[in-house]
Amino acid sequence: MEMRAFPGDRPYRVTRKGEVKKTSWPGGTTSQLFILPGDADLGKRDFTFRVSTASVDVERSTFTPFEGFDRIIMTIDNDLALSHDGGEEVTLKKFEPHLFDGGAETRSRGKVRDFNCIMDRKTCRGEITAMTLARGSVLYPRKGNYGAGLELEIIYCAAGRLTFRYGETEERLDQGDVLAIDHGLMDSRYRLSNEQDQPCDLVVTLIRSVPPVQVARQAPHEP
Known part of the structure; x- marks a missing residue:
């Protein structure tokens, strides 16, 4: 099935900072920069991919699992330590991307602003x-x-x-x-x-x- 990002034949879209959808989670806030399709529901897992930024305001947190999805995370300020399924910690420096299984039990250590991409691995x-x-x-x-x-x-x-x-x-x-x-x-x-x-x-x-x-x-x- 062919997927298009915007209505009609428009080749690009600009979203201003004030138009970005913001939500709260137990460790901070999340800003949804893009989701496909546009009316997808994150909770229902009916999206192809989602791009967001988040603030992590607590020293330790546990990520929400996304079975069947791959994730990429990148810190855009401070260092961030991650562990998956109880394994050895990986420390990310500013602007260092990290790909991992969204279904893994992932724990983080460090207060940061991060950039996230969640992708349905069957489609993209x-x-x-x-x-x-x-x-x-x-x-x-x-x-x-x-x-x-x-x-x-x-x-x-x-x-x-x-x-x-x-x-x-x-x-x-x-x-x-x-x-x-x-x-x-x-x-x-x-x-x-x-x-x-x-x-x-x-x-x-x-x-x-x-x-x-x-x-x-x-x-x-x-x-």
């Missing part, structure tokens, strides 16, 4: 990259992958200001704003740049659909 794969754009830097003036299956790029402005240009359109993203690009609908080049005096920190999530498994069938033997 993802990766997270953090980068800093210096003043005057331009990030990959590139063309989309028009006509592709699900191929989404979620760009979170963690600090500074980002300028996005697509055709005659220009958008400016401030700290906390989110730019989502559907590469399957992006039919011309776009560019991202930092035109401010201060560095711009970005966290970029790339999501691709998993092709359906093709089952080879043997031809019946002739009698």
Whole structure:
């Protein structure tokens, strides 16, 4: 089944910091930056993937399990220690991504702000990259992958200001704003740049659909 991120043929969407859905959990707050489909319910586990940031305001916490999902977490300020199913702790530094099984019993140690991606492993794969754009830097003036299956790029402005240009359109993203690009609908080049005096920190999530498994069938033997 073909999945599209936005209504109609629109190739991108900007979500401002004030428009982001926020919820509380026992250890802090969560800001949902993107979920597909848009009307999915996190509690019902009926989503393909979800991207969010969260504050962890307690020294120790236990993650909510997501059976059948893969997760990537990245701290965007302090160190974060994680253990899965009682195993050895892994300590993450700022902007270091960590992929793990969402169904594992995961415990954390450390007060941080983190970035999360939860993916239904049957339907998609993802990766997270953090980068800093210096003043005057331009990030990959590139063309989309028009006509592709699900191929989404979620760009979170963690600090500074980002300028996005697509055709005659220009958008400016401030700290906390989110730019989502559907590469399957992006039919011309776009560019991202930092035109401010201060560095711009970005966290970029790339999501691709998993092709359906093709089952080879043997031809019946002739009698």
